[in-house]
Amino acid sequence: MASITKEEKNGRTYYRLRVIVGGKVHRINLGFGHSQRALSKILEHASDLEALHKLGEKPDIRLMSELNEKYSTELLDKLSKIGLIAKAAPKLEKFLTDYIDSKSDVGEHAIYKLNNTKRLLINFFGDVRIGTISSGSVEDYRLARLKLVKPSTVGTETKHGKQFFAYAVRKGYISENPFKGFVVKAQVDEERRIILDTTMLTDIVNRTTDKQWQLFLAVVRWTGCRQSEALLLKWSDIQWDVDRIKMPSSKTKHMGKPFREVPLFPELYPLLLEASENAPSGSVYVVDGIVKPGQRSGRLGKNMGKPFQSLIKQLGYEPWAKPYQNIRVTRENELIGQGHPAHVVQRWLGHSSKVSEKHYLDVSDDDFAKALKPAGGQIVVGKQKQADAEKCNELGKPAKTRALHNPAPLCDCSQKGLAPPAGLEPATRRLTAACSTN
Known part of the structure; x- marks a missing residue:
């Protein structure tokens, strides 16, 4: 049975905790200057821990939270050493920093997101011992965040919290994950995922006068790569002889896949060729001048959004x-709409089929339009057959329009009479406008 004894040392009262663990008596020095109330609480906790140990049970998160909140790391380390509790829980900032620093198996963007959640957790909870964070306080955190951001964002933060504290359980710092009981819903913000007008995208690329921005946007537009990948692309990655691009992939670099092969699409080829011929001698990167040296990876892309929106x-x-x-x-x-197999396109863009279905694939207006085309090639609208294709308007300066789902592409002015069996869409894509008066 746990007990506390006191001794006189140099004219001062000195306290010592006596506990029995596994039939062996252990004495833990508590030091000087404890109030009777504090000593009673220590004895109460020690008796509870002793009883739990005899039953072969671990202290629950409520008890561990109390211990981490009330007692010094030195005392908790002593209780841990004799087997009454797990290791003393570190403070939140140090724990999260050490955990993130150890994550050598994830990419830079993932590290950025983990650090963002770390900052939010420390701002809310303070730099407390992690054992003091309960499921109730996690619920308070989630409710507070839901007032400021979307549920998908809170879902991501909750997923990270589960990840952090599951590691704390494995390390023996706590006995229960306070994030465990919270369901992480799908973190896909479908309201912000849209299929853009492809004619508009091509027009933006063609009419961009800054050559470096034009090249950057062309690479992103035609390869579908991530913006950071376009900035990391080197001239040595362009395989002119086989019409392929070795696209750098920092996201999968830690998995032993530092690049993936992408077709040198015919729409992109002339722009790359012109840029390579005009590039200064010794140039390394395809896109240069719009990003500072040493800022081609990680989160530099967060600064590329505003100038692009201004350009739009x-x-x-x-x-x-x-x-x-x-x-x-x-x-x-x-x-995929052009007929390339989904698994091939996913390999080109650098993600799995699961990620593709969850974050990228969607239903466009073209999908509905194609459903109205019978085998003969004429479009059926209700019970009426569209006998003639609409004449194409001249493509002047584009009017302001909201780029929502992809409308039907502009027809070729040479189309007359009935729609051909292949439909109204041009058979191939090209860099020039689909409609021209020249």
């Missing part, structure tokens, strides 16, 4: 949400 406005269009990711979404749907 200058060209007469209305900016859309998540500008680069939705170009990527559009390109994947476009390539």
Whole structure:
């Protein structure tokens, strides 16, 4: 049975805790200057821990929270050493920092997101011992965040919290994960995922006068790569002889896949060729001048959104949400719509089929239009057959338009009479406008 004894040392009262663990008596020095109330609480906790140990049970998170909140790391380490509790829980900031620093198996963007959640947790809970964070306080955190951000964002933060504290359980710092009971819903913000007008995207690329920005946007537009990948692309990655690109992939680099092969699409080829011929001698990167040296990886892309949105406005269009990711979404749907197998397109864009279905694939207006085309090639509208294709309007300066789902592409002015069996869409894509008066 746990007990506390006191001794006189140099004229002062000195306290010592006596506990029995596994039939062996252990004495733990408590030091000087404890009040009777504090000593009673220590004895109560020690008796509870002793009894739990005899039953072969671990202290629950409530008890561990109390211990971590009330007692010093030195005392907790002593209780841990004799087997009454797990290791003393570190403070939140040190624990999260050490955990994230140890994650050598994830990419830079994932590290950024983990650090963002770390900052939010420390701001809310303070730099407390992790054992003091209960499921109730996690619920308070989630409710507070839901007032500020979307549920999908809170879902991501909850997923990270589960990840952090599951590690704390494995390390023996706590006996129960306070995030465990919270369901993480799908973190896909479908309201912001849109398939853009492909004609508009091509027009933006063609009318961009800054050559470096034009090249950057062309790489993103036609390969569907991530913006950071376009900035990391080197001239040595362009395989002119086989019409392929070795696209750098920092996201999968830690998995032993530092690059993936992407077709050198015919729409991109002339722009890359012209840029390579005009590039200064010794140039390393395909896109240069719009990013500072040493800032080509990680989260540098967060600074690329505003100038792109300004450019979109200058060209007469209305900016859309998540500008680069939705170009990527559009390109994947476009390539699959052209008949390329889904698994091939997913390999080109650098993600799994699961990620593709969850974050990229969607239903466009073209999908509905194609459903109205019978085998003969004429479009059926209700019970009426469309006998003639609409004449194409001249493509002047584009009017401001909201880039939502992809409308039907502009027809070729040479189309007359009935729609051909292949449908109204051009058989191939090209860099020039689909409609021209020249």
